[in-house]
């Protein structure tokens with residue numbers, strides 16, 4: 001079963017010492033914090049309230065099947081017990097392997113674990129990659145270039161990550177390095193033969209990664225495995241004090257649309273410096289999860305429904321699962337009814353997934369489509385009395401059993 005079908009909903013977690021700043025995961029660069037200041041702050045990282053089981057249980061409650069964790073972001077700070085650099089969690093007052101703790105909690109609760117790893121590394125001596133036009137702005141040693149050393153360093157770190165933390169579901173490289181070197185993905189696959197690798201690494205990988213509002217104007221079926229991602233907050237992936245949170249409608253509509261087209265979805269939260277997913281972040285996550293859980297998994301393992309139902313006015317994507325059709329009105333409905341011109345037969349039942357209740361329907365003529373010939377072919381399947389206003393902040397999903 002592929003990534004794009006099962007285990008579609010995942011929790012992205014951006015967490016590292018940047019949480020102390022309460023600014024952004026790239027605070028070092030974007031707020032021009034001096035290196036010394038940032039690095040000594042990072043070495044004081046002490047997330048005393050980190051309780052990975054809480055994170056895992058929250059992800060479960062949200063209907064999520066996997067967690068993708070930032071092992072190392074662009075700042076170069078490592079959240080695991082790495083032998084490749086001292087710039088890691090073991091050398092802070094906290095002194096415990098946060099990745100190991102998370103991996104154990106995931107294992108205990110049947111949560112899959114994925115790893116995020118940044119190619120840009122602003123701390124490592126040979127971290128500067130002149131081939132890459134982006135996210136290199138804060139490399140500490142811009143005059144020292146040795147991309148072979150950089151690759152060797154990354155390989156050694158990847159070996160630790162994919163050897164010491166059990167089975168890993170997906171590998172999320174960040175920032176394409178613009179150097180083609182298939183040996184890195186080969187290593188990843190050799191260490192974890194069942195892993196899925198994203199497309200931001202050193203060769204093509206298995207799945208693509210549209211991010212934030214990217215592609216939101218386009219409607220298409222994904223032919224390639226795809227995992228879209230966004231954060232609950234608009235300005236940052238890491239913890240940000242006073243974050244600007246997306247509306248429920250924006251996130252739910254995007255998730256419904258991406259998933260109905262075949263993609264998986266990673267929704268991100270940024271725990272704070274103590275290791276807590278704060279109430280604010282949790283509430284913003286759960287307002288989306290509340291909708292997602294009411295979908296009863298209809299977005300997982302669904303296949304495209306090739307029928308053109310001839311529905312006017314409302315944008316929709318049709319899928320089939322277990323013989324039932326699911327119409328995803330990913331921007332909601334413009335009225336309290338849907339008229340279907342091309343229906344195979346009278347349905348056995350019609351249900352509004354948002355509320356779980358049965359919907360009324362009839363096979364009838366409608367004035368808007370009225371044809372004077374009054375032939376029975378002109379009758380429509382008319383689903384009516386839909387309380388769309390009650391769900392104005394959600395995509396509307398209708399289940400039809402033919």
Ligand code: GLC
Nearest residue numbers: 014025026174175211229237
């Ligand atoms: C972008 C951001 C980075 C974040 C990533 C998540 O690359 O620059 O900070 O980690 O998106 O996909």
